Amino acid sequence: MLLSMQGISKSFSGVAALRSSSLEIAEGEIMALVGQNGAGKSTLIKILTGAYHRDEGSIRFNGRDIAFASPAESQAAGIATIYQEINLAPQRSVAENIYLSREPRRYGFLDRRSMREGAQRVLKAFKLDIDVERPVASFSAATRQMVSIARAVTQNATLLIMDEPTSSLDEREVAVLFDTIRTLQGNGVAVCFIGHRLDELYAICDRVTIMRDGQTVAVSTMEDMPKVELVRHMLGRELAAFAAISRDGPEGPERPVRLDLAAVGSGVRVRDVSLSVRQGEISGLAGLLGSGRTETARIIFGVDKLERGSIRFEGSERLYSEPANAIADGIGLVSEDRKVDGIVPDMSIRENMTLALLPKLKKSGIVDRARQDAIVERFIKSLGVKCASSDQPIKELSGGNQQKVLLARWLCTDPKVLIVDEPTRGIDIGAKAEILKLLRGLADEGLSVLMISSELEELLAAADRVTVLSDGMSVAELPRQKLSEANLLTAMAHQVN
Amino acid sequence: DVPKLKQKDKYKVGFAQTESNNPWRIAQTNSMKETAEKLGYQLVYTDAAGSAAKQVADVNSMIAQGVDLIFLAPREEKPLIPAVMAAKKAGIPVILLDRSVDPKLAKAGEDYLTFIGSDFIKEGQRVAEWLVKNANGKTKIIELEGTTGASPANDRKKGFDEAIKAAGGFEIVASQSGDFARDKGRQVAEALLQAHPDADIVYAHNDEMAIGAISAIEAAGKVPGKDILVLSIDGGKEAVGLVVDGKIGAVVECNPRFGPKAFETMARYAKGEKIEPKLINDDKFYDSSNAKAELAGAY
Amino acid sequence: MLSAIFKPLAPKSSGDLARVGVVVALFALIVFGALRYDNFLSPFNILTFLRYNSMFALIALGMAFVIMTGGIDLSVGAVAALASVVSALLSPYHWIAGLGGGIVAGLAVGLLNGLVITKMRIQPFIATLAAMLAAYGTALLLADNQSVSVSYDTGFTMIGQDDFLGFPIPAWIAVAAYVVGWVFLERRAFGRHVLAIGDGEVTAALMGLKVERTLLAVYGGSGLLAGLAGVILAAQFGAGQPTEGVGWELFAIASVVVGGTLLTGGSGSVGATLAGALLLGMVFNVLNFENGLGWISLSAYWQSVIRGLFLLVVVVLQARLTGRGEKAPARG
Amino acid sequence: MTISDTTVKPQSQSRGSLLLMLSRYGTFLAFLALIVFNIIVTPNFLSWQTLNVNLTQVATIVIVATGMTLVIATGGIDLSVGSLMAISGAVAPMIFMGTLFPINSPALAVALAFTIPILIAMGLGWFNGFLVTRFAIQPIVATLVLFIAGRGIAQVITNGNLQVFKNDIFQFIAMGRVAGIPTQVALMLVIAALAFCLIRFTVIGRQIIAVGGNEKAARLTGIPVRHVKTVVYVISGGLAGLAGLIVVARNSASDANLVGMGMELDAIAAVAVGGSLLTGGRANIIGTLLGALVIQLVRYTLLANGVPDAAALIVKAALIIIAVFIQQRADKS
């Protein structure tokens, strides 16, 4: 065994995150690590790399007992890690980020040229041709994720850990990543792959370790672990079928349009987008990465300025200059990057959840605590947020559970239009189906949903119609009858070259 | 030797002030400005905001501007030597006001023209001498020092402490800095009076702290001038008024009105007169015997 | 094919514009002074200006690195005062003793700052505020509450008062420090690490950087440079001054900020910091000359009002230039 | 609708007595330690007058530090408080002494002497907020402008001269007593309590914290970020103005050169010792109150025990570090 972690326990302020969990990875093997949100996957990884210190347990790596005091040490020992939330220095350039902490030097000085060229070369292998001298912050989440993958891959590690590396990638990029992983495997590198998209796991992994509630509940080869079985281990129960989202209610275009975008544009990213979101419908917004979906959502919500075209809400023209205006009309936005745009890390779950609702929770300026508590408890329960109490700071939640809280933040405002940007990013398969079902249910009650998603499966399952963006322009609108994977792909690819 | 000064109708003179954060300094600056204005001279005024280093830079910029003579109120004895030397080298005579520079490194009549001012050590001694005579059995002293490290604070402490020790029979129960400020002086006095309820004399290095101390004494339920004797230095109008009221026992004057004497000395020098190396202001002394009469004349 | 998709959005870097701004402002002020005042560009004024301001340039450099990590160092002024006392006390033995003593004293306080910040995890603002108090206290104790005369016999004063190739030695020292600083920031991995830490300490640690060691070096360096400034202070004015240095930290912070460095860390420039320090020093110089014109006899009070307004104009212009203002909270 | 079977653990927060709550703050431990030390070492420590001296001396720091806590909670800082104190302290006597404009009724004069200076200080606070929100200038620099210029303005107004006065109604704010409690102490307690409630119970309080915790996210939830930020600077300015009034009233004199000198550092230190992070996202008013008391007690202890000023600086530094360290430790466990 290359790596053997045994009896690892860890608790955070008295709450156990890991209870005698274990993980074993052999040389050159690709190990899947799966589990529900909050199962303890990321924590286990951070203990391995020295970002956290374990309370109990032993770790052997490369035949030696180890206890890394810091990520620097594990990195030096040959473990490269991509952490769950993209961890790059945002203002540094792409090249610097790739080489940070192991910069090429000549006579003790930085070798900027070989840094630049090296970075370009590596990224080219990922089919990414970008200006590597620009700050990472100027690129989309997807690009940043690719950069952090590139950084990890080039570390010549013997063990490569990837915590949800594909959560903001589209299929082509995933394919590129998998090619890379296979090449690495050919060179004898072991990989630990954490993910919630089961198909991906089956496509690339050799074995799987399943965690539940801080414990390792099953280890097996992929072949011997059918999907249903895997999910059962993960959830500790059977999963309701993914595609079984009911779609009741009247069909067709006769439903009134709530939100209507006509030839909307702003800057260079969004050039000409027209779409409409109807009452009681889930409208999908599909497109390749960087096609301008997030930017479109930001324009609707008043975060970015509307420069061209018009937005109509319930028939009358609107110009939202601040999110507050959009919110006043009953629009909500669950943003894509929860770390940057979503959570207020030090605030409690309760406060985070009711942030948008606060103005409505006040009685002469004072927060109505009883109502607040009632609402929070209801949503914690209905969304299954795994937490110690609603007083817990949100930063202590696992990624998926944070996402649930953010979703609840808007659901509790009882919005008319809810824009969700990659709503199931980092959400486990059990909760994912439930969230889609929840959105569906709300739509049936009259909510209009604009759902941005890179997962076609998800769009196909949940959306009533899908608008396809390409290069900042809306190129197709597919009603439900015409929704199929093939149609979507053709529309998305159509205008790209 | 000291550079010569040509006789002219109008001069461009520099005045390098150390700081202007207390009434005494402000009175000094005003006196200089008024006199210059009266004579029709152009006054290049700088304020070093309490930094000796900046004061040297200020003097240098005066030199660059080609002033005829520089009045320097040196912030400190030693660090201002380079300013004095630079002026000498540039052929500009310097007159020191109210504080001097290190006599080992620069000499009057050689490196600079003269020093006009008071003797801070002497001020402390005069307070002590009065106290020895008028203590009336009071012995326990709280001393409110000026800003830590400032030369008037050091000298007023030195003069007083040594004279008191020589006299014998007194005890300084506490000595802490009140930063030459009324508010800080009051706060420090409040704490010290509380910790030393037996103290019956307060010696403050300037009026502001003395006034602060008086309100601390009153807040502690004691009567200034009766239960506790208050002594001070500077002799501004407010303090002299308090002597009249009996709240302050005695105050040594340290007159900030330098203007007339400074410019007069300059004129004498231009005429070619020989200037004494030290021109000590004859500072008044106020106590109950003369305060009422002198009140109008206090600055 | 993906190239079109990954076209980045933002202009190259808004910091660059701010940096151009400070150089332009400096240049404009010099031209203004040269046109308005006699002798403004006289060698005497230029050289004394440089001799005096080299101290501030040095502490601004150290501060720039600290701010790039997202920290702050309030102790620099007090450290300079302490170092000036130490070097004055040691100057009678040898000028090298004076020089070395001041530097070591500064370095020691700097490292102490670094240790308190990294090991005790105390915020830089508090840690260095405490260091400021402690350094003043130590300086006063060592100096017995008075200025300490330096020795004029060991050649110590040359460090502050002499010229080399017609240029003041303090200015040479500052230039050398800036060259070294530039190399460290731009040409050595150290600079990249400093900036990455300023971008986010946790992230930097996860990326395998030795955060504690780098911070220790940065605060140590700031202390060292402040110590060097203290040596120059002692040598230039012939005395160790325990009460000097009040407000220097704000001067240094303002220099760094005027130089376009964000206090939030993660970006910064050595050259623009120098320009910022010179610009602020120049404001004082111009005010002194303005007084000499006799048009308006500016009291010290008006001078601080004007300095405040000047700072206001510079930072507002910078905000305008970099376009940060309008869409303020939207991004970055 | 039940979505998944993840268990939600019950709320495990026990709301104990006030003492229990206080003991959660490490600052409180430091505070207690200082009290015990003083009882043993300092002569005459246990007396009403000692309490009185310390509370009246700490009042202005607490008042300013309360505003500072709010500013710091939004991720800002306000260096201008000392200068604003000087300005309000300079203007007030000019009003009731009629130097500015003649006022016939003394009552009206005093009423105006209370309101106008505070309004001016609030206006300048608004200006700080304007710079921060409109131009996205970093708070430390934006407020540095008034830190430098503000005192100059106060000095220009008064020409640097000391204003000496005697006005019992005006000075009630510093010399008077309300129900046996010195007015300034009562004011301090009321202001701290109001701020505590503001943070704990009101919408704007929560919004202040959210803005400091994650500004982008706050804006995306519809919080009027600029408004919230401006408000805290206005509050901080107003409280600094009030503190300025107290200081001049206490001294029967207004000295634009010295009123509020160094107050910004005391206030920030109180906030930090009290356990609020300077990076924002937290506001611990009780902590700030305790932090200010700790700093005051340290000062009193050193003075009362005759520690020389130079040594006192070193001890004060060490105590600040120790207090912050203890408090961090206690908060973690």
Ligand SMILES: Nc1ncnc2c1ncn2[C@@H]1O[C@H](COP(=O)(O)OP(=O)(O)OP(=O)(O)O)[C@@H](O)[C@H]1O
């Ligand atoms: N810093 C922390 N402080 C307190 N609790 C924490 C902390 N980090 C993680 N936890 C808790 O530990 C548990 C495991 O979290 P972890 O992030 O390891 O989950 P995960 O399996 O990675 O979930 P996800 O799929 O959502 O990323 C969660 O209940 C979480 O609340």
Ligand SMILES: Nc1ncnc2c1ncn2[C@@H]1O[C@H](COP(=O)(O)OP(=O)(O)OP(=O)(O)O)[C@@H](O)[C@H]1O
């Ligand atoms: N907050 C931001 N700051 C700077 N640039 C951004 C930001 N958000 C998006 N961009 C840029 O705009 C481009 C358009 O991306 P956008 O996010 O709108 O597309 P998308 O289809 O939603 O893709 P993704 O799935 O990556 O979000 C991105 O490539 C990115 O460079």
Ligand SMILES: [Mg+2]
């Ligand atoms: Mg995780």
Ligand SMILES: [Mg+2]
């Ligand atoms: Mg997107």
